Amino acid sequence: MKRIRILHTLCRINSGGVEQRRLLLARGLPKDRYEHRVICQDTGGTLPELLRAEGWQIHEIGTTPHILSPSWHNRAWKIAKDFKPDLIHGAVIEGAALANGIGMRCLGVPVISEETSDPVNRSWRGNLLMRAMCLRSKVVIGVSPSVGQYLTSTAKLPERKVRVINNAVSPAPAVSDEEIAKQRFKFRFSRADFVIGSVGRVVDEHKRFSDLIRAVSIMHDNGFTNAKLIIIGDGPDRVNLERLVQESGLKDHVVFAGYQGEARRFYPLIDVFALASAHEAFGLVLAEAMMAGVPVVATRVGGIPHVLDQGDAGRLVPPFEPDAMADAIGKLIQDADGRKKLGDTGRKYAETHFLCQALLSRNRRTLYIADPMTQKPMRNILFITWDSPETRYLERLFLPIFTGLRARGYRFHVLQFSWGAEQIAEARAALCAKLDIPYRKINIVRRLGAAGPFSSAVLGARAIKQAVSDWQIDTLMPRSLMPALAVLRMRKSARDTLNIVFDADGLAADERVDFGGLSPHGITYRFLRDIEGAFLRRSDAVLTRTESARSILLARAGSALKPQNCHVVSNGIDADPFTDALQHFPKTTKEPFTLCYCGSIGAQYRLPEMLDIACKMKTQIPELQFRIFSQYQDVVQRALKDKGLHEVNWIECKAVPSEKVPDELAQCDLGIALREPSFSTQAILPIKLGEYLLAGLPVIGTPGVGNTEQLCEFGVFRSAEAYDLEKTLSWVVDEVLPNRALMREKSHAAGKKYFSLESTVDSYDAALSSISKRSDPFDGEGLEMAAPSTANDR
Secondary structure, eight states, X not given: OOOEEEEEEOSEESSSHHHHHHHHHHHHSOTTTEEEEEEESEEOSSHHHHHHHTTOEEEEOOOOSSTTOHHHHHHHHHHHHHHOOSEEEEEHHHHHHHHHXXXXXXXXXXXXXXXXXXXXXXXXXXXXXXXXXXXXXXXXXXXXXXXXXXXXXXXXXXXXXXEEOOOOBOOOOOOOHHHXXXXXXXXXXXXXXXXXXXXXXXXXXXXXXXXXXXXXXHHHHTTOTTEEEEEEBOOTTHHHHXXXXXXXXXXXXXXXXXXXXXXXXXXXXXXXXXXXXXXXXXOHHHHXXXXXXXXXXXXSOTXXXXXXXXXXXXXXXXXXXXXXXXXXXXXXXXXXXXXXXXHHHHHHHHHHHSBHHHHHXXXXXXXXXXOTTSOOOOOEEEEXXXXXXXXXXXXXXXXXXXXXXXXXXXXXXXXXXXXXXXXXXHHHHHHHHHTTXXXXXXXXXXXXXXXHHHHHHHHHHHHHHHHHHHHTOOEEEEBSHHHHHHHHTSOHHHHTTSEEEEEOOSOHHHHHHHHSOOOTTSHHHHHHHHHHHHHHHHXXXXXXXXXXXXXXXXXXXXXXXXXXXEEEOOOOBOSHHHHXXXXXXXXXXXXXXXXXXXXXXXXXXXXHHHHHHHHHHHHHOTTOEEEEEOSOHHHHHHHHHHTTOTTOSSEEEEOOXXXXXXXXXXXXXXXXXXXXXXXXXXXOOOHHHHHXXXXXXXXXXXXXXXXXXXXXXXXXXXXXXXXXXXXXXXXXXXXXXXXXXXHHHHHHHHHHHHSBHHHHHHHHHHHHHTOOOOOOSBOTTSOBOOOOOSTTOX
């Protein structure tokens, strides 16, 4: 098989983020599928040899007085003509100039340009030149949201061209205690010293190491005399900075370590990593430090807030303010627990967002598609959902899944049909924005009876069309029947250009019969079943939650839906918040035994029967407490009043925001999850089961709903139906009550096994990757996929 030839054009190869990005590609992309060459002005350091060791050829063409120099471009063209690239990938303005110049002479070969700097001081001429340099580019990459904003707002590039692909780092290297001890001895750091570290090319206009030196001086004045600074890197301003150290009286407190080929091996030496840059597109060294678990303090410039999760994964301070830097580091010196927590948070965030696998996945899926006959690359997915203002499925279930899928090369956007207070929509939009997931709300008409929602769905086709255009969507994923109706109302010609993934979400029409009072013989039910059937037949993939649902939908769709296109996916949950909550709220047998319910309140959830079970349990466990967590407090209070329980002190009711659910559940001992047995319940997989278990709670509930049979075999579930209740209460009294710590551990293990976010992401990825609707050699924006080209085979 002929390898895909990728020509990289760069300014220079030294040790910066641009070059590190190429090294990750060199080590991660299959060598039997890709061949790489690099054109650059010059090289330095150890990185060129590392690239050559991976099989990359590097061509130096010398510097140029101007990036439009004909002789400079001709030297590059001779190399490109000999190589005959299938794709040209240029980085920084010099590399973009070369890539687009070569692209003008290699018609038919796609060009990718990449902006890796933070061009805050670029002149209007520079912005205009950047725009002109990218005319030939099919895609222009920004390494952070701030760079993406520059490309669209300042450089005025079309949004359809711009992609944000984060820089990435490999896992932290293992460093032995012996090596750390040698480093401490070499730099004369005692165990009492608090070491502040920073890494970068010593160009003070950019990295502002002078501000760090002044911050250390301020810290010494404030009594932190054990603070020492190590600067790893070299550059033209080192002499001036050494003079500043002498003048500040810090000769024994600031170490210039010089250039180090593998600076990451020094991170275990550092107590706090600090970056005082005046501008940064991304700040790769921050991600490296976070990956090593080192707490970070950095300036709020460029892409740094994005890297530090807007301050949640590291401390942010204003630029050019040594006082603020000194204050932030000083607080961390005084708070060892806070340092550890900040380091752990940063590490988890870096592992989730900046691990090298994500960069490789996005480059391969978005840019370096390996075969012109493979499926249309899936990048931009519009998730269309229909939710009441009280439900939290989007926040609790889908957003974590979408975040996990980003590392697999999928970017999700949310279009939510809903109603209610605007504050709820604003809170959802803010959460989506924090996760870098675009969000829009479409209001559902609540008047006109059943006609209101149906008219909302019909009119929603226009909103979907607008979102497809604005966000360059290539795949629609409607959840349930009303969003499916909205998609069906789109023009067929518009639908046919998109992949369609139907999240059937159970048996929605039958649920309305079982729990909504809908007649199975009425026109509404027949209409809903028609929508279901039509969409099943038109979908490229269908998602279900249970094997029973899959069998039913395959039977209903007939031969139009092939079994390989109907997938069972799980409802996974991020286990980390629950693990943290379990550590924060340890349980003992001395505390009251607490039963809890968390979720929606409706006829199908059988609240009156749950109250009866709680009362019966109270007779056997006198200290029992029952806590009900639900947004529907008015319904709960009416049910308590009907049972004469509205004044008892052992039942607590409150509404809990989704982010607080792990903490509340971790303070309980047993979860209850009743559901009205019906035809439609065989198709659902309640996420409350996963939440209970991950919070360490064994569960009593309705058998046959979700995967309760597996959970029963695991020993963490028992039936709470009337015919089993006596045996189940005995199980609670004899096994759960006296062995709370053991059951807590066992339940959490079951939750991780059956409801893990990782396995859920895997199941979604398998379903999305299976789509092979078209063999179009262009992507959604007209990006020609990199395939062995005939354009240069002369």
